[in-house]
Amino acid sequence: MRALPAVVAVVFGIVLVGATPAFSDGATPGADVQVAQTLGDRDLTLIIRRAGRPPAPLRVDVVTHAGTPPGRLELRASTAGETVSTTKVDLGVTPGFYRGTLRVDRVGPWELAVDDGAQAATIPFVVPALVASPWENAVYGGFTAAGALLFVALGLAVFGRIGFALVSAGGVVAALATAITAGALAPAIPSPPAPGTHLDPTFDTVGHPYRRTSMTDFSRPPVNLTVGMDGADLRLRLTDGSSGRPVDDLLVHNDALIHLVVVSPSGGMRHLHPIRVAPGDYRARLNPSEPGAYAVAGELARRGGGVQLLRSSALVGAVASSPEHQGNARLEKSAGPDGAGRPPVELTKAVRPAGTPSTIMAAFGSPTLQPWLGMIGHMIVVGPVDDTQTPVTAPIWAHVHAMLPSSPGYPDRPDESVATFGPDIRFTYTFPSPGTYLAWVQAERDYSVITVPTVVDVPAAEGPRG
């Protein structure tokens, strides 16, 4: 009987020493960041893979597409104005994935620079902190305290101190109540504003993600866009619509910082993803093939959310090369869909009167489409256009998506290495007013973006509406 307290003490010791503290580092928070970038003459997709607890390697996949010139890129990871690690990635002739490994040494706001020797695209990203939430700590702390107090109560009872044992037992109940309450309520507690998407990421906000703020509305003022030509590049300047300062808080949405759609005077369409060269200063290689007024529209989202469509135009003077008519909607009837060497794409248009949903189906032949910009397909709609109304002045400018089917069991969206989608893509869009619209359907196969131009004539709705 005398040995009992010793046995209790030994068991208690084993439990305390043997118990490993539970941290929430089983899974790495955050997600891969996929960003499409028009870097010089290259159309790249950069995938910044999620990093572990710093110091940790940071894997960056550079995805090249058909027609991307081979060459060497320099990748740099920097934070607080200091370059922490550098690597080189050699892009081959074959389109596909090329990997570079960098290193991150602290949590906080980071910047990835992709340098082709002539231009450097900088992409802001966040290395998140692995911090247990307060309610998680309450659950673990409560159960640990309950266990410890239970042993104390047992020990006291063994020594005949019944009163103290009762106090300790009361503590067990209180600790259990705390832990169970925290555990039961945890799923209903709203997550705090995320640095990077809601708050500006700083070492402070990233390092203390559970600090509450009094803010409830994170939306920001609209953006002003000025467009100009800089050689073969479009130069975009983004300024805040309230303070006039450079806008440097763009979110990666639909896998790009800015989705820029440019329509040439003859109706050729380019879907570009400008690179950030400085705060509020973006470039995209246009290589204009004809002089005239190019219609420009940028889709972007600022921190705090909400996608904005910014429309503008760029005037191109004399150009040397002859027109290519790549993806030219107006030439569709004479030239047929897209270039040679690719399987033909059949478009089936179920066009309804203005104000009712129309569906355009693109049949790509075989189920080998790859996700592009997080979607299986994109359709750009510009119109109505006629003899007086050009894409620059067209009142309607739309970007229709065909979503990827859900993939249960996989937390991340598939990247471009998955080529199993299609072959039929449906786009449903309600043309707001009657008239002639230019439309382009885009999807990716064999690391090549296929652009199918078409023209849609939308009839007027019959009789009074509503």
Add this chain to the structure above:
Amino acid sequence: MKAVLWAAGTILLAGAALLLWPIGPGPMVTTLRTARHQVTMTVDDPKRGANTFGLEIVDRTGEPATMTPVTIELVMPAMGHALPPVTAIGTGPGRYRVPDTDIPMAGQWEMTVSLAGTEKALFSLLLT
């Protein structure tokens, strides 16, 4: 019995202290690098109302760098508010002070420190 009450009281007090212990933000010190300098910004307990900022500027070799003017520009990106720029007062080699700057709203503010108009360091302040 008295001892039991004492023990219970102590546990209760300890629990209350654990829950109610004030955890306030202390002085905030942030260091950023620009192309040629390193700027350290210090602010005691950033809050809505009057705040005093300390700045320390050194060059890449660690020597204090003195230049004029050093200005701070405060902007609240979420609301689009911009305050007029304030010129910092030199207090020693490479040391500057911006006393009693009124920040009228809680939230996240962006502070651009402009070094003689040629280099800029961008700090972020979270006022709760």
